Amino acid sequence: MSAAGCRQVWSNASHNQKSEALDAAYPNCFCEEWSLVSDAHSPIEPAAKLARILTTPGMYDAGDLVSQKLTSANAGGLSLIRSGASDDEILGTITILVHEAAEPQSLLGAAVFDADLVRAIGRPDRHFGIYHTPDHDKQHHADLLAVPPTGTNSAIRKAKSDRRSDLKAALMPTIIFESDAAALLNELRSQGI
Amino acid sequence: MSFTTSFNSSVATVASPTDKSGNEVAKAIARELCRIAAAGAQGLSSTHFLQAYQQPAAIIRAMAPAHRSAAVQALQRLRTFRDWRDNWDAEGAPAPDQGALNAASIILGYLRNYPIDPTAMLDADGKPMLILRYPGGEGEINVLSDATLDYVMPIPGRDTEYEADVHIDAAALPQQLQDVLQRLQAVLA
Numbered sequence: 001m002s003a004a005g006c007r008q009v010w011s012n013a014s015h016n017q018k019s020e021a022l023d024a025a026y027p028n029c030f031c032e033e034w035s036l037v038s039d040a041h042s043p044i045e046p047a048a049k050l051a052r053i054l055t056t057p058g059m060y061d062a063g064d065l066v067s068q069k070l071t072s073a074n075a076g077g078l079s080l081i082r083s084g085a086s087d088d089e090i091l092g093t094i095t096i097l098v099h100e101a102a103e104p105q106s107l108l109g110a111a112v113f114d115a116d117l118v119r120a121i122g123r124p125d126r127h128f129g130i131y132h133t134p135d136h137d138k139q140h141h142a143d144l145l146a147v148p149p150t151g152t153n154s155a156i157r158k159a160k161s162d163r164r165s166d167l168k169a170a171l172m173p174t175i176i177f178e179s180d181a182a183a184l185l186n187e188l189r190s191q192g193i
Numbered sequence: 194m195s196f197t198t199s200f201n202s203s204v205a206t207v208a209s210p211t212d213k214s215g216n217e218v219a220k221a222i223a224r225e226l227c228r229i230a231a232a233g234a235q236g237l238s239s240t241h242f243l244q245a246y247q248q249p250a251a252i253i254r255a256m257a258p259a260h261r262s263a264a265v266q267a268l269q270r271l272r273t274f275r276d277w278r279d280n281w282d283a284e285g286a287p288a289p290d291q292g293a294l295n296a297a298s299i300i301l302g303y304l305r306n307y308p309i310d311p312t313a314m315l316d317a318d319g320k321p322m323l324i325l326r327y328p329g330g331e332g333e334i335n336v337l338s339d340a341t342l343d344y345v346m347p348i349p350g351r352d353t354e355y356e357a358d359v360h361i362d363a364a365a366l367p368q369q370l371q372d373v374l375q376r377l378q379a380v381l382a
Contacts, residue, residue, distance in 0.1 A: 015285050016318055058282060068324070069282075072317040076285055102281035103273070153343075153357035161333060161345040161355070 003039065006031035010133065016075040019145045022131075029119075029129035029147065037134045044130045044142055046116040049083040049192040052144075053090075054175065055097050055105035065111075065172060070164045073128060077143030082132065083193050085140035087185060090193070093138075094181045109177040109184060112191045117170055118144060127163045263310035264301060270313040271298050271321060281315070289319040292339035296361050297321035300336060303366040307374045308381050327381060334370070336361075346373050348380055 006026055013021035022031055035041035044050070054060050059069045072078045081090055098105050115130045122128075126147050135141040149159035176191070178184040274289045281288065297313065301323060304311055309325040309332070316322050316335060325332040329349030336342045345355040354373045361367065366374075 016287060066314070068314040068316050068322050072284065072286070075317040079284055097283050100280070100283040102277040105283075154355055157335075157343045157357040158345055158353060158355040162353075 002026070002030070003034035006034055007036050007038075010036045010131075018076050018143070019074050020148055022129075022145065023148050027147075029126050032119075032129050032131055035132040037132055037139070041132055041139070044082060044115050044132050046114070046119065048115045048130075050080045050113060050115055050130065050142055051090075051188055051191075051193045052078060052080050052111040052171070053093055053097055054108040054110055055101070056108040058101055058103070058105050060108045060175075065168045065175075067164050067168055070167055071160075073144055073146040073164075073167065074148070074160060077131075077133065077145045079135065080130070080142040080144055081188075081193060082140045082142045085138075085193065089138055089140055090185055090188060091181055094184070107179050107181060107184065109175055109179070110188060111171045111174045112176055112188065112193065113171065113174040117174070118167070121166050121170055122163070128167060263312065264304070267301055267311045267313040267323065268298060271301070274313070274315055274321065277315075281319075282317075286315070286317050287319040289315055289321065290338065293320050293336045296339045296342070296363075297323060297336040299363055300334060300342065300361070300366065304374075308378055309374075327377065329381075330377075332377075342367070342370075344370055344373070346377060348373075348377055350380065351376075 006022070009021050009025045009031075010018065033043055035043050054065075057066070059066055070078065079093075081093060094107055098107055118128050118130055119126070129145050129147060131143050131145065133141055133143040146160070146163060149156045149163070151159070176184070176187050178187050271294055274294055275291065277289055279288045280286065301311060301313070304323070304325070307325075309327045312324040312326065314322045314324060320338075321336045323334040323336070325334065325346070330347040332344065332346035334342055334344045340361055342359050342361055343355075343357045344359065345353060347353045354376070356369050359367045359369055365371070
């Protein structure tokens, strides 16, 4: 069964190899069709609302998304919150990102977007996939993963950089700036999260 | 001359208070070189050290004044990264690669006389990235280990130049990168 196969690949891959492992076993974002948590959950639909909590300076600095942070899409994935997350899940995510990083972070806000905005980048090819993924006890967690480019090492290097730029360009207009956690929570709710 | 003697002599040249050309960058880089040496020269061969440290004073003196401040900040940031552990980003990233950090410090020293403001960051794999900002573009040098780097350099009005698996020679900036930066400099002039 493909759902079970996708979940097995996800759970067996080391944190920084999720993108490569998933694509090697099931290319072209095949595993988006299932939840990678369990059959009890639905996959991420095209119109699903998602939020990426943003902190500064780690994720956003000098008026721009930090593109190096987006390299997570090529490794373990960029963590997202999908709609339906509880208040505790959202506020807990904010607390971890602000307080548990190696250097002090402040809450900046969140990028809020439909799954299809990211999935459309590069069409008709697929450059990024969005999957419902496990993350400890969170039930509404998703990961944005890059599809590994092919070609020579140099071509791969350039493609990753170009695609990160495309991802950044897509996400920038979706950012909600709100540095108060409770106010951001309200804003996320009003946006359909 | 032994490696240690030669190395200490080179560092002393840079760090010496009698070095009239000493400036903030010189001091910062000298401190960094001393720190790397004290750490046991992790990730770099003694040959690399000798090659790199016989000329840092000249490198620093030649650095364009306008870009010194950014270089100092970038160097200090690379230094900060050394203490970071797994999960430094609170999202599961691995601890920074110490050998790659050493190499990035040296590469940073060679980015002299170019019209760029370097910034040091880490990618999701804990590898240092030197971001080079200039009018009309932003280049990246990703230091993958003590021995190799990748770069992507958009040249305003021209194609993006890029290369993977470039060998790091501690005696000089890799030739490919020198060529690209010279072309960039010509475009920006």
